[in-house]
Each structure stands twice: as structure tokens, then as C-alpha cells.
Amino acid sequence: MNLVELSNAFPTDLHATKHFEGVRWPGGITCPYCGSPEHGNRLLDNRWHCKSCKKSFSVTTNTHLHDTRMPLKAWLFAFAVVSNAKKGVSALQLKRDIGVHYESAWRMYHTIRDLMGIENDGITLNDIVELDTTQVDRDMRKCQIEKKGYGSYSGQPDLDKAKEDFEGKGFEFKEGEYKKPCKVGRQKRGKGASDMVIAGAVQRDGDVVAEVVKNTKYVELKKLVQKYVDIDRGKTVLLTDEDNGMSPFHRVMDQIVINHKKLYSYRGLNTNSIESFWAIIKRQITGQHHHVSPEYLPLYVDEAVFKYNNRKVDDMFDTLVKFSMYPKKN
Numbered sequence: 001m002n003l004v005e006l007s008n009a010f011p012t013d014l015h016a017t018k019h020f021e022g023v024r025w026p027g028g029i030t031c032p033y034c035g036s037p038e039h040g041n042r043l044l045d046n047r048w049h050c051k052s053c054k055k056s057f058s059v060t061t062n063t064h065l066h067d068t069r070m071p072l073k074a075w076l077f078a079f080a081v082v083s084n085a086k087k088g089v090s091a092l093q094l095k096r097d098i099g100v101h102y103e104s105a106w107r108m109y110h111t112i113r114d115l116m117g118i119e120n121d122g123i124t125l126n127d128i129v130e131l132d133t134t135q136v137d138r139d140m141r142k143c144q145i146e147k148k149g150y151g152s153y154s155g156q157p158d159l160d161k162a163k164e165d166f167e168g169k170g171f172e173f174k175e176g177e178y179k180k181p182c183k184v185g186r187q188k189r190g191k192g193a194s195d196m197v198i199a200g201a202v203q204r205d206g207d208v209v210a211e212v213v214k215n216t217k218y219v220e221l222k223k224l225v226q227k228y229v230d231i232d233r234g235k236t237v238l239l240t241d242e243d244n245g246m247s248p249f250h251r252v253m254d255q256i257v258i259n260h261k262k263l264y265s266y267r268g269l270n271t272n273s274i275e276s277f278w279a280i281i282k283r284q285i286t287g288q289h290h291h292v293s294p295e296y297l298p299l300y301v302d303e304a305v306f307k308y309n310n311r312k313v314d315d316m317f318d319t320l321v322k323f324s325m326y327p328k329k330n
Contacts, residue, residue: 002084013073020060023322023325024325032062036051039051043056060072063326064323065325075108087287088288088289089288091109112320116307117302117305123207124230125209127203132199132275133213134278134282137196156266173267198297202273208277208308210305211298217245221249238253240258281301
């Protein structure tokens with residue numbers, strides 16, 4: 001929903017409150033404390049009084065917006081601004097767009113990122129899945145985004161055999177066109193590379209999952225794969241590079257290893273999709289936020305994952321409204 005549509009649909013905070021109430025209580029308002037549908041008339045502050053337990057409540061009681069002091073109309077505008085920005089916005093820009101103090105915009109944005117992470121719990125990847133890791137420097141102004149060349153090379157017997165075997169099982173590796181020559185050897189990391197490591201897996205033409213991890217060792221990456229990937233042989237094939245933390249996955253599932261010391265893509269065998277996702281995260285941090293801390297990096301990752309997975313459907317605004325009304329876990 002764009003800002004013009006939003007302004008027309010919710011001219012006052014009462015209109016916004018009624019919208020949230022319709023999302024939380026589609027069957028009618030009930031007390032969040034005792035579940036009773038018996039309540040008095042709407043109070044001046046948009047609260048209700050339960051006739052059964054005698055407690056007062058509002059639509060945000062025991063939700064992710066519990067105790068918010070911001071008008072609900074401001075939350076709807078914040079949802080729209082953030083969901084419409086493919087690579088995110090800065091807290092300063094959000095402050096200007098919705099007319100609040102910087103500290104309020106900063107807290108609201110992190111609450112929104114927290115809501116975006118709710119959707120990750122139900123994701124399962126299968127078919128062709130690419131796995132990779134990347135490093136994020138605390139100050140992205142100090143490092144260059146890694147650019148990798150791609151080449152399509154003939155005469156790779158091991159990869160030819162692996163491709164034919166898995167295509168015989170029903171997997172389809174679509175070949176792309178790559179104009180840049182392959183760069184042989186390891187690529188240089190940006191200056192000041194830190195230990196802020198993100199691991200991610202993406203299903204070809206599907207969803208992505210990503211989490212901040214302690215390191216790139218197999219034990220750590222296995223946790224991510226077991227959490228999100230269907231590891232049954234015949235249902236999923238994992239595409240990885242030759243990194244030491246990636247190589248052992250053949251013990252638990254089907255795997256094809258692309259040796260990046262030799263090439264990056266061969267007849268549709270590559271990790272281009274997850275590399276493209278890393279580019280989105282790094283450009284978001286470089287262009288909008290400039291600086292990230294280990295404490296909040298998982299929330300920035302959640303935002304990028306949410307927007308990537310909802311890139312083909314235009315319901316991010318409605319999804320955020322729905323998630324904001326979910327009970328908040330302690």
C-alpha cells in the first residue's frame with residue numbers, strides 16, 4: 001500500500017485502531033485477559049473495559065505493539081515506508097517520513113524487523129538448494145562489495161557426471177549466460193573484515209533463509225541446514241563451494257561442490273542465487289545504514305530475508321499488520 005492510499009484509508013487514528021481491531025478480532029472484540037466478549041463502550045483513549053474480569057485493554061494489549069506510545073496510524077505509515085523500500089531505509093529517513101523523533105523511529109524500525117523474522121520459522125527448502133556464507137564488516141564504508149566473475153567451462157567430467165545423475169532424478173539445473181571471465185583463485189576480502197559471519201541457503205526460484213553464525217565450520221552450518229532444509233536424499237541436492245565447512249555435507253545429503261578455485265559456474269551448477277542475496281544485504285548496509293553492530297545484525301538479516309521471500313507478492317504491509325497483532329512471547 002502506498003502512502004496516498006494509506007492516507008485516504010486511514011485519515012484518523014480511530015480508523016487505524018479499527019483496522020488493527022479487525023485484524024486481531026475478526027469475529028468480534030474479546031478480552032485478551034479472560035477471553036470474554038462482554039465489554040463496555042469504546043473509551044476516549046480507544047480502550048475497552050471487560051465486564052467479566054473488570055480489566056481494561058486495547059487492541060495492542062499483549063501483542064508486539066504492547067505499551068506502544070506511538071499512534072497506530074504512525075505504525076501503519078511505518079509499515080508502508082519500510083515494506084515499500086526494497087533495500088531498506090535509514091532511521092533518519094523513517095523519522096522524516098512519519099514525523100517522529102529519531103529515537104522513536106529507530107525503536108519502531110527494530111520492532112518491524114522483529115516482526116519480519118516471525119515468518120522464517122515456517123520455511124523449508126528442498127529441490128536445488130544453494131548454501132554459502134559471507135562476512136559483514138561493522139563499517140561497510142571501509143570495504144568494497146565483492147565482485148566475482150563467472151565463466152562456463154567445458155571439460156569438467158566430475159560436474160558433468162553429477163549434473164547428469166541428478167537430472168536423471170528429476171532436478172533441473174537452468175543454465176544462465178555469463179559474460180565475465182572466471183577469476184581463478186580466492187577473492188580478496190574487504191579491508192577490516194570482521195568475525196560477523198552470515199550463513200544462508202536459498203532454494204532456486206524460491207525462498208531464502210539466513211542467520212548470523214559464530215563461524216563457518218561444518219558443525220555450525222549443519223545447524224542451519226537441519227533447521228531449514230529437507231535433507232532427504234532424492235528430494236534435495238545441495239550446491240556449495242569447496243570451503244572446508246561445506247565439503248562434509250555429502251555425508252548426510254546429496255551434494256554437488258563447485259570448486260571456486262577453478263570456476264564459479266558450469267552448465268547451471270553455481271551458487272549465483274545466494275551470492276545475489278548477499279549483494280542485497282551488503283548494498284542495503286552500505287547505502288542506507290553504513291554501520292551495523294553484532295547485536296542488531298540478525299534483525300537486518302531478518303529484514304532482507306523477509307523482503308526477498310515476499311518479492312513476488314505485494315502483501316508485505318498486510319503481513320506486518322497481522323504479525324504485529326500476534327501474542328508476544330516472553
